[in-house]
Amino acid sequence: MxxxxxxxxxxxxxxxxxxxxxxxxxxxxxxxxxxxxxxxxxxxxxxxxxxxxxxxxxxxxxxxxxxxxxxxxxxxxxxxxxxxxPGLQRGMAEYCTGWAMRAHLGMDRYAQDGIWRNGQVPPLADARPVTVLGMGALGQAVASMLTAIGFPVTGVSASGRAVPGVSVLPVAALDQALARAQILICLLPDTPDTQGLLDARRLALLPQGAWLINPGRGTLIDDAALLEALDRGRPAHAVLDVFRAEPLPADHAFWSHPAVTVTPHIAAExxxxxxxxxxxxxxxxxxxxxxxxxxxxxxxxx
Incomplete structure (x- = not known):
């Protein structure tokens, strides 16, 4: 051939x-x-x-x-x-799991400044609900790794197909899935239906202190709405690997916002x-x- x-x-x-x-x-x-x-x-x-x-x-x-x-x-x-x-799936699962564990364990609390913060003990993973938006091959790989650690995972899927160990909700129940997401992982494709999906109203549904991890597509999130939501602490932090314009312009507000971590589209290759x-x-x-x-x-x- x-x-x-x-x-x-x-x-x-x-x-x-x-x-x-x-x-x-x-x-x-x-x-x-x-x-x-x-x-x-x-x-x-x-x-x-x-x-x-x-x-x-x-x-x-x-x-x-x-x-x-x-x-x-x-x-x-x-x-x-x-x-x-399979390598792409593994890479994405490792990226999302690494950042989910950082959020879960509160690793950023422990500044090396001489202050003994032993009163801030995180819960076990089974008390930290995670929502994964998009349950295709990548979403399933991420959910599998997180459930193996003990996180209760809710998936949102357009197909609604069952995934072992995961509570799968249809897109119609997105608001419900967001309201329970102490860690939200976005792995939806870029389509007319997903563009701007996480707008001001939906971001406000997240629990106070939630983390948002987006290695899916930059078009899923309304950038201005996210910056305003971060200022209110809902979500408390956003890990962003994908953007509407890449490379992310040097003067973009995401670079300087204290509640944003930018990674340069390296979640999975x-x-x-x-x-x-x-x-x-x-x-x-x-x-x-x-x-x-x-x-x-x-x-x-x-």
């Missing part, structure tokens, strides 16, 4: 060896006659913006879990698969060593006439 690779500058050297090792029967290249390719491996930043010439491509395989930068492309008529990568076998499996399925895994629903946008 002949496969076109289209991604940011520098990605070829990182990805080509792993992809070729996982799929040795593939001819992988960065250019050539568009009509001659059986599939495209794609990530934002590549040189393909018009998919029309790739009329024989049976699959566009994204290297990203989020597909908001491509799903609205009117020239894209081929099947599109998002990335579901698609790793070639774990993602290449996923790509190989999907391409083999398509070439064998089987349906691809993790196909994107164009109407939902994910």
């Amino acid at each position: 002949k496969v076109r690779f289209s991604a940011r500058d520098g990605a070829w050297d990182e990805w080509a060896p792993a992809l070729r090792a996982a799929l040795p029967e593939m001819t992988l290249s960065r250019d050539g006659d568009p009509a001659g390719f059986d599939a495209i491996i794609y990530a934002p930043g590549g040189d393909i913006t018009d998919f029309t010439p790739y009329r024989n491509a049976r699959l566009i395989q994204s290297l990203w879990a989020g597909v908001e930068r491509i799903v609205g492309n009117a020239t894209l008529t081929q099947p599109l698969a998002r990335m579901v990568d 698609t790793r070639p060593e774990t993602a290449a076998p996923v790509v190989a499996q999907n391409l083999r399925r398509v070439m064998a006439g089987q349906p691809a895994l993790y196909l994107v629903d164009r109407q939902r946008g994910y």
Whole structure:
């Protein structure tokens, strides 16, 4: 099979060896006659913006879990698969768990200033409710790691599908889920339905002292409403890894707000060593006439 690779500058050297090792029967290249390719491996930043010439491509395989930068492309008529990568899931679960534990244990209380603060003992994890917005592959990985520690986890899911060990609520019960969230983790995709979802009214539903952790999409939160909510202590702190504009401008108020921690979109990364076998499996399925895994629903946008 002949496969076109289209991604940011520098990605070829990182990805080509792993992809070729996982799929040795593939001819992988960065250019050539568009009509001659059986599939495209794609990530934002590549040189393909018009998919029309790739009329024989049976699959566009994204290297990203989020597909908001491509799903609205009117020239894209081929099947599109998002990335579901065990390394990506593990990385996201570790990031969210690390910050959830920092919030839970109150690690920031213990300034090294000579003051003995032994009267501030945190509760055990089973007394600290966590809400995870978005129960796709990433949300389930995060919920699984947190429940293993002992946190009671409530998930909010558009599908409403049951997840072992997690109380799953529909989107219609979002207000209820927010009201119980001492730690709120946002992992929803960027769609018209989720943009600005956490506005002033919904942020006010969080318990006093709650923490908000957003490694999902920057468009989920109304930035101005969040800054005002933080000034009122609800939430008490926000850990933000994704933003409406990236890199986050140096003069943005998030950088200087004492109740905000900015991380530079590093919560989870698609790793070639774990993602290449996923790509190989999907391409083999398509070439064998089987349906691809993790196909994107164009109407939902994910």
